[in-house]
Amino acid sequence: MGTWFTEKQTDHFGITAKVNRSLHSEKTDFQDLEMLETAEWGNMLVLDDMVMTTEKDEFVYHEMVAHVPLFTHPNPKNVLVVGGGDGGVIREVLKHESVEKATLVEIDGKVIEYSKKYLPSIAGALEDERVEVKVDDGFMHIAKSESEYDVIMVDSTEPVGPAVNLFSKGFYEGIAKALKEDGIFVAQTDNPWFKADLIRQVYSDVKETFPITKVYTANIPTYPSGLWTFTMGSKVHDPLQVKEERFEDIDTKYFTDEIHHACFALPKFVKDLTKE
Amino acid sequence: MGTWFTEKQTDHFGITAKVNRSLHSEKTDFQDLEMLETAEWGNMLVLDDMVMTTEKDEFVYHEMVAHVPLFTHPNPKNVLVVGGGDGGVIREVLKHESVEKATLVEIDGKVIEYSKKYLPSIAGALEDERVEVKVDDGFMHIAKSESEYDVIMVDSTEPVGPAVNLFSKGFYEGIAKALKEDGIFVAQTDNPWFKADLIRQVYSDVKETFPITKVYTANIPTYPSGLWTFTMGSKVHDPLQVKEERFEDIDTKYFTDEIHHACFALPKFVKDLTKE
Structure with missing residues (x-):
């Protein structure tokens, strides 16, 4: 065996x-x-x-965290990734030509170190000159930032251990402050089969801070249930109003412009979690 | 443990x-x-x-096999389910008021017997007066039928063992003959992470027989990879041209009219399997 x-x-x-x-x-x-x-x-x-990630299926998560908010924003220049020390989200962010700077704030430097060593196809992008890597507490970094970022992605672990603060209402309020006036944020929010209450809570909390709050999904075989959710909070831009011409031709294995729209069509039992 | x-x-x-x-x-x-x-x-x-099925997640598979083709057809009256001895697809078929008769052809009577005993919330529908249950070989049943059915669903096991004939080009040709002139069929066609070649082959085979051939997906946590595909062959009706008013209000946990359209938006690596 x-x-x-x-x-x-x-x-x-x-x-x-x-x-x-x-x-x-x-x-x-x-x-x-x-x-x-x-x-x-x-x-x-x-x-x-x-x-957290595997070489074979990592593209789904990383593409779906990055491209949905980045194409929703008309011209993202300054991007922050909280967590995500493996570098996969950053790799996808860099596919967008408008992006001038991408900052990674990962609390655990060891994740970065061993991702660079053993997951080079994922973490290699961290060496790019547009990237700044900070080994720091994401919650504190957000608290110190004001009107700075176009898009913030929260690529955290589960809401236990080091990431517990990243699933709090105060954190979402801090993110809103850290974003520019038309900023967008996305967080990974686990799966609806085993963590329905978490999704309901995050949706409700984000909705109190962001005028446009939406949940979308992707299939990730190595994550619990395979059905993963992401919650987006946006101040101005609606992900479902993105015009066809906004989509640049980027190299992907999961994301397409059709998926950009379709991923917001939720199975009924998931949609029900976003009702008051 | x-x-x-x-x-x-x-x-x-x-x-x-x-x-x-x-x-x-x-x-x-x-x-x-x-x-x-x-x-x-x-x-x-x-x-x-x-x-094959579990009480907790069976609704996804059964709803998605049944409702996508049944709403694509404008007025399905006579429906055939090949395999599916647990009765779940039949239960969903019966939610459509237009359906006058639903025939189940399952090769293994024991599947029906023990589903009735231990999965009553799934198999109970087999007692309905609109249902005829035949313990018979689906391949042979199809071969004997001509211009008879509005919709045929193939709810088979994997293409090993008893179901191996149900993944052959001759079978799809037989299905086309067994369908009326505007008939539709759907088959479960496994997952793209581990069975990409199967999906590619089935799509290619079905396309040679049916003018409209499309693949759609659903998330089923207990099936390999969680990302399941279904291949639809249709003689006339396009699933993406269904008008809003066609959707009746039926009781579901996964299917919605939005999902009906969104499920055909394929992740890029899946879409690539349907290219020549």
């Missing part, structure tokens, strides 16, 4: 993946970090026993 | 679910049948070690 890594996604359900070998394992100041070479998914980053 | 059921969805990846108890287990004339009571998904039907 060999070695298998199993993530218990709930108390009663999980995924299991064959491991060729462990590339690295350590307890950082913030979390347990493991880098595994798997047979199905390529190299896999695991934090606190949860799959 | 207790007992866990693990389905190896590929040689190197799988899902694992806590089992409270086994309700039934037997080798039928066609396959290994197991009915498990699981802690996360409720009762679960397993055929040849593959999850």
Whole structure:
């Protein structure tokens, strides 16, 4: 049989993946970090026993975090990514020619270090000259920023451990302040099969701060249930009003202009989470 | 830990679910049948070690097989379901008032028997007076039918074992003959992460027989990768041309009129499978 890594996604359900070998394992100041070479998914980053990203399916998450808000904004120049130390969101952000600066604020420098070493196709973009990498607390960075960013993406872990502050109403208010007057933010907000209450709460909290609040989804096979949600808060621009000519021709494997619109069509049981 | 059921969805990846108890287990004339009571998904039907349906997530598959073609057809009266002995597709078909008769042709009577016993919320619809249940070979049933059905749904197992004939070009030609002149058919066609070649082949085969051939997707957490595809062949009616007023108000948990359109927007790597 060999070695298998199993993530218990709930108390009663999980995924299991064959491991060729462990590339690295350590307890950082913030979390347990493991880098595994798997047979199905390529190299896999695991934090606190949860799959964060894999070489095979990472494109879905990273494209969908980045391109939906970036195409919703008419001219994004200054972009902030909170979390996301693997560099995948930054890689996608840099595909947009309008972007002049992309700042990454990751609390755990070890995530960056070992992503660069073992996930070079993902983290390589962190070396780009338009990128500034800060090893810092995202919550504090946001609190210090004012009218600075066009788009902010929150690429956090689950709302346990280091990311717990990133799912609070105060954080969304800070984001609104950190954004310019027509700014947009997106956060990953887990899955509706096992975390319905979280999605309902985040939607409700974001809606109190942002005039336009919408949930969209993507299929990510190694994440719990495979159906992942993202919650967008926007001050002015409506993602469903983007004109065809706004979409530049960028190289993607998941995102298309059709997906940009279709991802907001929610399954009924998910849509119901966004009703008062 | 207790007992866990693990389905190896590929040689190197799988899902694992806590089992409270086994309700039934037997080798039928066609396959290994197991009915498990699981802690996360409720009762679960397993055929040849593959999850077929669970009480918790069955609604996605059954709604998406049934409602997309049934709303694409302007007035479906006579419907055939090949396979689907659990009765879930039939339950959804019966939500359409226009349907006068729904025939189920399932090769394995044991699937029907134990679904009625252990999945009553799914299989109960098989008792409806509009339903005729035949324990028979779907391939042979299709071969004997001519200009008979408005909509045919192929709710098969994987293309191994008893269902292997249901993924052949000859079968799709037979379906075209069994349909009326404006008939529509849909087949479940597995997932694009692990079975890309199958989707490409089915799409190509169906396209040679049906003027309108389209692939759509749904998220099913207990199926491999969570991203499931369905391939539709239609003689006349285009699923993307359905008018708003065609949608009746039916009770669903996944399907909506927005999803009807959005489900045809394919992730780029899936869309690429439908190109020549």
